[in-house]
Amino acid sequence: MAEFETYEHDVLVIGAGGAGLRAAIEASAGGASVGVVSKSLLGKAHTVMAEGGIAASLANVDERDNWKVHFADTMRGGQYVNNPRMAELHAQEAPARVRELEAWGALFDRTKDGKILQRNFGGHAYPRLAHVGDRTGLEMIRTLQDHGIHRGIEFYMECTMLRLLKDGDRIAGAIGYDRERGRFKLFRAAAVILATGGIGRIYKITSNSWEYTGDGLALAYQAGATIQDVEFVQFHPTGMVWPPSVRGVLVTEGVRGEGGILVNKEGRRFMFDDIPPEYKQQTADNPEEGWRYTQGDRNSRRPPELLTRDHVARRIVQQVREGRGSPHGGVFLDIAWIKEKLPNSAEHIKRKLPNMYHQFKQLADIDITQEAMEVGPTTHYAMGGVRVDGDTQMSEVAGLFAAGECAAGLHGANRLGGNSLSDLLVFGKRAGEHAARYAAEHPLGAADTSEAEAATRRALEVFERENGENAYQIQADLQEMMQNLVGIVRRQDEMEQALDRLGELRSRAERVSVTGNREYNPGWHTALDLPNMLVVAEAVTRAAVQRKESRGAHFRDDFPKKDSAFGALNILIRKGPDGRMQVENAPLRPMADELRQIIEEMK
Amino acid sequence: MSEATFRIWRGDSKGGGYQDYQTEISPGMVVLDAVHDIQAHQAPDLAVRWNCKAGHCGSCSAEINGSPRLMCMTRLNQVPLDKPITIEPMRSFPLIRDLVTDVSWNYKVKKLIKPFKPRQPDAPDGTWRVDQSDADRVQEFRKCIECFLCQDVCHVLREHHLHDQFIGPRFFVYAAALEMHPLDTENRLDELRQAQGIGYCNITKCCTKVCPESITITDNAIIPLKERVVDEFYDPLTRLFRILRPSSREAR
Numbered sequence: 026m027a028e029f030e031t032y033e034h035d036v037l038v039i040g041a042g043g044a045g046l047r048a049a050i051e052a053s054a055g056g057a058s059v060g061v062v063s064k065s066l067l068g069k070a071h072t073v074m075a076e077g078g079i080a081a082s083l084a085n086v087d088e089r090d091n092w093k094v095h096f097a098d099t100m101r102g103g104q105y106v107n108n109p110r111m112a113e114l115h116a117q118e119a120p121a122r123v124r125e126l127e128a129w130g131a132l133f134d135r136t137k138d139g140k141i142l143q144r145n146f147g148g149h150a151y152p153r154l155a156h157v158g159d160r161t162g163l164e165m166i167r168t169l170q171d172h173g174i175h176r177g178i179e180f181y182m183e184c185t186m187l188r189l190l191k192d193g194d195r196i197a198g199a200i201g202y203d204r205e206r207g208r209f210k211l212f213r214a215a216a217v218i219l220a221t222g223g224i225g226r227i228y229k230i231t232s233n234s235w236e237y238t239g240d241g242l243a244l245a246y247q248a249g250a251t252i253q254d255v256e257f258v259q260f261h262p263t264g265m266v267w268p269p270s271v272r273g274v275l276v277t278e279g280v281r282g283e284g285g286i287l288v289n290k291e292g293r294r295f296m297f298d299d300i301p302p303e304y305k306q307q308t309a310d311n312p313e314e315g316w317r318y319t320q321g322d323r324n325s326r327r328p329p330e331l332l333t334r335d336h337v338a339r340r341i342v343q344q345v346r347e348g349r350g351s352p353h354g355g356v357f358l359d360i361a362w363i364k365e366k367l368p369n370s371a372e373h374i375k376r377k378l379p380n381m382y383h384q385f386k387q388l389a390d391i392d393i394t395q396e397a398m399e400v401g402p403t404t405h406y407a408m409g410g411v412r413v414d415g416d417t418q419m420s421e422v423a424g425l426f427a428a429g430e431c432a433a434g435l436h437g438a439n440r441l442g443g444n445s446l447s448d449l450l451v452f453g454k455r456a457g458e459h460a461a462r463y464a465a466e467h468p469l470g471a472a473d474t475s476e477a478e479a480a481t482r483r484a485l486e487v488f489e490r491e492n493g494e495n496a497y498q499i500q501a502d503l504q505e506m507m508q509n510l511v512g513i514v515r516r517q518d519e520m521e522q523a524l525d526r527l528g529e530l531r532s533r534a535e536r537v538s539v540t541g542n543r544e545y546n547p548g549w550h551t552a553l554d555l556p557n558m559l560v561v562a563e564a565v566t567r568a569a570v571q572r573k574e575s576r577g578a579h580f581r582d583d584f585p586k587k588d589s590a591f592g593a594l595n596i597l598i599r600k601g602p603d604g605r606m607q608v609e610n611a612p613l614r615p616m617a618d619e620l621r622q623i624i625e626e627m628k
Numbered sequence: 629m630s631e632a633t634f635r636i637w638r639g640d641s642k643g644g645g646y647q648d649y650q651t652e653i654s655p656g657m658v659v660l661d662a663v664h665d666i667q668a669h670q671a672p673d674l675a676v677r678w679n680c681k682a683g684h685c686g687s688c689s690a691e692i693n694g695s696p697r698l699m700c701m702t703r704l705n706q707v708p709l710d711k712p713i714t715i716e717p718m719r720s721f722p723l724i725r726d727l728v729t730d731v732s733w734n735y736k737v738k739k740l741i742k743p744f745k746p747r748q749p750d751a752p753d754g755t756w757r758v759d760q761s762d763a764d765r766v767q768e769f770r771k772c773i774e775c776f777l778c779q780d781v782c783h784v785l786r787e788h789h790l791h792d793q794f795i796g797p798r799f800f801v802y803a804a805a806l807e808m809h810p811l812d813t814e815n816r817l818d819e820l821r822q823a824q825g826i827g828y829c830n831i832t833k834c835c836t837k838v839c840p841e842s843i844t845i846t847d848n849a850i851i852p853l854k855e856r857v858v859d860e861f862y863d864p865l866t867r868l869f870r871i872l873r874p875s876s877r878e879a880r
Contacts, residue, residue: 066677067735068774069685124755130744130809132763132770139757157767163684164770174735175743182732205724234679268656274682384682387701389656497668541673544640545725548672 029200029211029477034060034179035464036457037199037214039186039241042070043162043449044429044456045220046169047122051457052218053176057464060212061173062184062201064221064236068170071222071234072449075162076277076380077146078154079126079450080443081119085140087323090151092116096620097627099444101303102148102333103408103437104577104587105624106254106595109616110415111435115444115451122450123155131168133157145282145319147331148441150307152321159277159380165446184210186240187553188480189217189248189425192470196248196424200477202484204550207543209481213472215464218418218456219245219411219427224258226554227562228404228512229504232264232275238554239561241431245411246560250420251599253611254433255409255561256568257578259440260513262337264403266355271388273403276358276381278442280398281330283377284319285360286312287341288397289349295356296329299340304332316366335439335578338402342513345401355401361394370394402513406445408436408578409568412597415614418456424463424470428456433595434614438577487552493538496552503530503558511566516582523566531559560606567608568596632704634662635712636674640725647671648712653704659715660688660699663727675726683840686775690727691716696777696838718780731776737795741803742819746811762810769805769849771841774798778835778845784828794825797835797845804849807856817853817860826854 036052038045041063053059063070084090095116100107123141127133133155134142143152157164174180186201190211198213221241225233242252263276281287289295300308308329309315315328330337341356351357360378364370371394375382378393385391385398411420411427413434418426429449436444487493510523534556539549574588575581594610601607631650638647649666660678667674678688681700688699693707693714707713721729750757778797784790795803803820806812820826833846843849859866 065679065687066731069679069687071680073685073773074680074682127756128746128754130746130806130812132758132766132809135758135760135763139759140755157770160684160771163773167770171738171743174739180735182735205730234681234685236679269654270657270661271682380684387683388658388703495668495672497672501668539672545675545728546673547667547675551672 029209029481031211031213032060033213033469034058035214036060036216036218036460037062037212038218038220039199039244040070040220040222040429040431041067041180042072042220042222042429043165043169043446044453045070045218046166046173047450047453048218048220048428048457048460049178050169050173050176051454052461053178055458055461057461060179060181060214062181062186062212064183064185066182067180068166070166071237072162072166072446074232074275075165075446076159076275077279077282078144078156078161078443079119079123079165079446080146080149080153080441081123081155081447082116082153083120083123083141083143083155085136086143087151090153093623094150094627095119095153097624098149099435099441100437100624102439102441104439105437105592106576106613107437108415108434108614109620110614111452113620114415114455115435115448118451119447122447122454126165126168126450129168129172131164133164144279145327145331146442147278147281147337148333149443154443156279159279159378161446181210185550185553186244187484188476189244190472190476191248191422192472194423195467195470196422197470197472199244200480204545207546207549211472211477213469215467215469216424216426216460218460219425219431220429220453220456221431223430224407224561224565225404227503227507227558227565229508230264230273231404232261232273233404238558240557241427242410242564243557243560245420245422245425245427246564246598246600248422248425249600250422250425251412251597252433252564253409253412253595253597254437254568255407255564255598256572256596257408257438258404258565259334259406259408259578260338260402261405262334262341262402263358263400265389266351266399266401267353268389274384274388275403275405276398276400277378280358280360280378280381281328282319283360283374284316284363285330285358286328286362287330287337288357288359289344290351291349295344295349296332296337296340300329300332301336308332333439334442335580338513339580341402351399353399355399357397358400359397361396406430406440408438408440409433416455417459418452419459419463424467426456426460428452438579484553487537487539487549490536490538493536494533496537496539496548496555499530499533499537499555500551500558503562506530507562511569514580514582515569517570520566520570524563527559527563527566534559563606564598567606568598571596571608571610630709632662632709633712634666635714636663636666636727637716638674638726639723641723646714653709657704658700659692659702659704659713662704663699663715675724675728677728684773686773689718689775689777689780691718691780696780698775698777698840701840718776720780720782720786721776733791734774734776734779734798737799738802740823741795741799741806742814742816744806744809744812745814747813756811758810765848766805766809768843769801771843772798772801773841775840777838777840781834781838783832783834790825790828794828797850799824800826800829800853801843801845801849804853807853817857820853821857821861826850826857829854
């Protein structure tokens with residue numbers, strides 16, 4: 026029998042990005058003893074990669090902004106399959122969450138009168154993103170980290186969870202291992218908050234790091250919770266495409282916010298060619314107006330480059346498919362052109378986009394102040410995740426909460442840029458608050474140790490096999506397959522093929538063998554991540570098969586139009602009693618009349 | 629396609645040695661790509677930390693041909709390929725395995741530095757007003773990605789192992805970001821002088837040279853902090869002032 030080290034907390038937070046840290050701070054403030062486990066070192070989570078900013082209707086730059094406009098923008102961007110209650114709370118509470126960060130030491134860029142500066146971003150009606158150059162995520166995670174370490178929270182760095190443990194129907198803890206020595210750790214907790222981030226690693230081209238194997242979704246699924254909306258995977262329109270080693274690395278939307286334009290190899294600004302009807306009113310119809318908008322002219326409309334990410338990504342794919350792409354299979358993103366407009370453009374670009382300048386200079390030998398970048402879509406974000414209650418963030422399993430990217434609801438079919446960082450803060454706080462309250466009302470459950478033993482036994486089996494499959498190879502094959510068959514443009518026959526291939530990959534994963542020992546062994550860690558990735562890949566594929574329409578980030582070649590019947594429902598995934606994956610249609614969460622009215626007014 | 633040889637340190641706290649791996653190289657490749665390739669095809673248990681692969685997270689610090697660098701930002705066209713490229717773990721921290729070191733000391737040190745303490749808000753709505761020029765100075769320090777390469781190269785830690793008397797360049801930058809934060813009211817100078825050992829720094833600027841974020845660590849953070857310490861504790865006028873008005877600092 027495997028041995029575990031046992032720890033006890035009122036609230037266990039799994040994940041230490043923005044949502045996990047914000048949740049931990051709040052749970053601790055609520056009087057709970059809090060433990061945070063993180064797959065990497067503290068401060069390295071993917072939040073650090075967020076560049077553009079935090080969306081909040083502070084109205085510091087344009088006084089016309091308020092929560093109602095932010096709410097309507099979020100719903101429009103999500104194609105109205107969002108959880109309206111979450112979109113409402115998010116829009117209402119984001120400003121307070123941003124101001125709170127400032128009180129904890131974050132230092133945002135400023136307006137001329139010394140307030141927090143806000144920038145334009147795709148799908149937001151007014152300049153709304155509080156930011157620090159193009160490294161806002163770093164500012165946010167460091168602020169939360171540096172504040173959080175003084176709140177009596179216990180951090181367990183480089184720890185990965187294998188299973189959630191239950192006591193009957195409610196949550197009782199989790200079992201996992203530490204990377205350093207490979208020791209199993211059993212956490213007993215009255216409440217557990219999942220804040221594990223995304224699923225990007227199931228695709229080949231992604232902006233996500235090795236950590237984003239969908240652990241939270243898989244843990245919740247195995248524990249009997251429901252996941253939803255997983256067919257909506259955001260492909261960010263602008264990832265690097267060249268050189269090959271950096272393919273997928275993010276190029277911030279801030280480049281377009283500062284005046285960057287998309288052109289094809291013929292030099293045409295193709296984004297002007299196809300503007301969706303619901304955005305026609307708000308979009309510039311000539312380059313001059315678009316430029317004025319990026320420079321803060323309040324009477325101009327936004328350039329089509331700042332349409333929602335799903336739309337921009339598909340237009341780029343179309344250019345490439347029709348032979349009008351750039352040499353390495355992308356299109357050109359040009360910010361250098363602004364030298365026609367600004368005398369000191371090179372300095373201006375370096376000041377506004379310092380990370381992008383260095384990233385291209387160092388990794389691609391390109392000076393973005395002088396030449397265009399080559400960009401193409403990269404897997405960036407999962408709109409779907411654990412189905413939660415909009416107010417409390419509790420899942421359908423008592424005591425199990427989820428916040429941030431691994432939770433579903435706020436973003437619907439497509440997330441607006443900047444709404445992720447605000448999501449982490451608003452719902453991280455809510456999850457922490459309600460988890461602490463739940464823990465105060467419920468004593469620790471008796472964690473089912475037989476489940477923990479089974480999990481550790483499975484984890485060690487890979488060492489007993491010899492000459493089995495290589496976990497890295499299976500991961501690479503999965504990524505390639507998902508990229509090709511369940512990517513930006515989807516078709517029934519390809520996705521059915523994907524389901525067959527997933528079956529093969531699952532049986533190969535059962536034959537994985539690992540060499541070496543349990544101490545900091547990435548081969549072993551990769552093997553242990555595989556089951557989660559396979560669950561999530563299957564869920565994405567089954568949900569994408571089920572939604573026979575095109576909406577937001579989910580585009581079907583065989584059903585290229587929106588279908589109002591599908592527009593009235595969310596697709597749910599859960600584990601059936603027979604252990605197989607079940608897919609179900611559920612009506613959208615009801616919308617309050619006053620919210621419906623706001624949407625009508627802002628149409 | 630050409631090949632290159634990577635001479636990678638393999639081992640743990642009990643011992644180890646260099647092992648050579650040959651791998652194909654492609655245009656634009658960085659050292660971390662080569663390490664991943666070796667991991668996937670030749671040495672699945674090769675221990676390495678990494679996350680963002682774009683120089684934003686500071687996880688993949690190592691010593692490449694003897695220089696402390698991020699593996700994800702070191703392109704192969706920047707190193708000679710006609711001889712083996714050496715990759716070793718950071719030397720200032722205890723080894724866990726292969727390229728992974730125990731950097732937990734840094735996390736403990738940070739906790740000892742007094743946290744941010746803002747002044748009362750400037751506006752009735754609880755917000756502050758800050759001039760961009762005041763933010764600029766601190767924003768430079770807040771670019772730090774905590775890769776700890778500056779800690780690795782600093783001879784006070786690397787050669788003299790004064791980890792219990794000296795917090796290292798990273799945390800002088802951290803302290804400077806707090807001390808120079810336009811809203812902060814805390815005083816950290818006494819600890820900087822005593823327990824945190826700022827006097828040990830003899831401004832050789834090795835930290836500044838290795839910083840992947842190009843933070844001017846020595847000139848903009850450490851030297852001004854040293855000056856503040858001198859002003860606070862060694863300037864006769866200030867000392868007299870302090871005796872007469874013990875709370876004088878609170879008022880500035």
